[in-house]
Amino acid sequence: MPTKSKPAKPKVKAILDSYQGDPSMLVSILQDVQAEYNYLPKETLTQVSQDLDIPLTRVYSVATFFKAFSLKPRGRHIINVCLGTACHVRGAVRIRDEIERELDIKPGETTEDFKFTLETVNCVGACALGPIVIIDSKYSGQMKPDKVKTLLESYD
Ligand code: FES
Incomplete structure (x- = not known):
């Protein structure tokens, strides 16, 4: 040590x-x-x-x-995909899969350029808007897999 x-x-x-x-x-x-x-x-x-x-x-x-703290380097933008029940039944897993595919990372991982870290959460209390993706503190509701690329590209 x-x-x-x-x-x-x-x-x-x-x-x-x-x-x-x-x-x-x-x-x-x-x-x-x-x-x-x-x-x-x-x-x-x-x-x-x-x-x-x-x-x-x-x-x-x-x-x-505290889960909010990280001892590992994280990306400039933190993506949280809600996998709570309401979002799950509306296709949250497909959204998560699409983000994984676009960024080539799994939940808990960070892109090589330290741009994004992908995480998952269980219900953020906005179920009516599901499926929800939160990047930093911005909520994007009614997400669809074909909206993922455009959403990710809107971040520097
Ligand atoms: S389950 Fe996603 S906001 Fe409630």
Whole structure:
């Protein structure tokens, strides 16, 4: 196990400073770090642990407990395909398959150019609009496989 950490990241330092080193704000700090990098790079967790003076194991346990956090690099855009019951019966699996085919990735994976990460969710509470694809925070309802390519191409 390497013990030497990489140089501190100034953006993480600024985030930590904005919370005045308050260890009770760990989740919010990790959210801000993830918003900055799209995931939680290893060295940022070390930096957070050192700055807040809390064990690295605790930082990791929080970072791995919440599904919203990722320790792996993610794409600039996060695609969520709803596979809840209502979307499922309206063809959500075909939408997911089409996205997989277009991007050549499976759920949980990221494209080689780090443009997209594909994930699935179970019901986002908008069943009447199903099947639904959410990219970042934008909802696209009544999706059809033949709309997938155009939707994906609308992202830089
Ligand atoms: S099942 Fe997809 S929004 Fe409810």
